Amino acid sequence: MKRRSFLNTIAATALAAGGMTATGAIAQDQSYTIGVAIPSATHGFMGGLNFHAQDTIKRLEATYPQLTFVLATAGDAGTMVNDIEDMVATRNIDALVVLPFESAPLTSPVQAVADAGIWVTVVDRGLSVEGIEDLYVAGDNTGFGRVAGEYFAETLSEGDKIVVLRGIPTTLDNERVDAFSAAIEGSGVEVLDMQHGNWNRDDAFNVMQDYLSRFPEIDAVWAADDDMAIGALEAIAQAGRSEEMWVVGGAGMKEIIARMMENDPQLPVNVTYPPAQISTAIELTALGLVSSTPVSGRFIIGSQLITPENAEQFYFPDSPF
Secondary structure, X not given: OOOOOHHHHHHHHHHHHOOOOHHHHHHHHOOEEEEEEEEOOOOHHHHHHHHHHHHHHHHHHHHOOOEEEEEEEEOOHHHHHHHHHHHHHHOOOOEEEEOOOOHHHHHHHHHHHHHOOOEEEEEOOOOOOOOOOOEEEEEOHHHHXXXXXXXXXXXXXXXXXXXXXXXXXXXXXXXXXXXXXXXHOOXXXXXXXXXXXXXXXXXXXXXXXXXXXXXXXXXXXXXXXXHHHHHHHHHHHHOOOOOOOEEEOOOOOHHHHHHHHOOOOOXXXXXXXXXXXXXXXXXXXXXXXXXXXXXXXXXXXXXXXXXXXXXXXXXXXXXXO
16 A cells, blocks of 8 residues: 555565465554544435445455445534544554545544554545545536436426435535535526535425525425435424425435335435445445555446335345445
8 A cells, every 4th residue: 555565565575475365464464453434324315334344344344354344424513523533542543544524623633543554444435635645435426416417407496496405514514515506507407595404304394494484485305415304304394385496406216216116296206325335435445455465546326316216226225224
């Protein structure tokens, strides 16, 4: 890996000794600690992400006995910063996999990790400064916003009015909203307001209540997340305006997909954004330590439009999300 020269040193030693591959030498002679810092399971998507992180760590520890993982979950940015600092100071981690709780507060702490010569993999929510991480793994946030925006532009008419629920202030959210806005540009669709619902059902419920009180006409809602979609739908139902508007969330929550399979008119489509991307990030980071496989760069998982016609392909009833 780029940050630390373990692999090159061990590989050279193994080749000089003869009779053993570089990978074999690594497997036998070196042990590594990987820190994983992610947000707590405060909503459905993060619940799924936490599930996949724990499952992947358990599987990789069984597969690679030379790997040790330190998993920390945080309910706020400050706690995550403390968790990461503790991993560096007390666990001497060789690599960090981090899904920043928020972009700005985590940028300097993660930069300090990179400056210490530790490999950094950033997942999902990017940092505020580009180029800090060695590996970036995420869903296609630009595609996520674009696919939703294209559906709005194609389905709505000029003069129709929509409201938008944004996520937590992050580079990820900016990418989604910018792509959505570009996709509907020139369509004549009017965006009444965009407010942060923080990917949280309760926050989205409150924001949607505010929208409903201020705007007597709303044709559609881009919730940009299935948890926020559920909060928005509850506010719409309580206001007695369910027949007036439809809602598009995102990420393929099984409750939403089930309703789509029943042709719920309030949920015409959805856009994929898999919580299992954390597994990809952890596995690639581990692979970079236990082998000479190059893993630096960007790994982007594409977004797809889910419709009632193909919803069954995206329905996983046993999934936590």
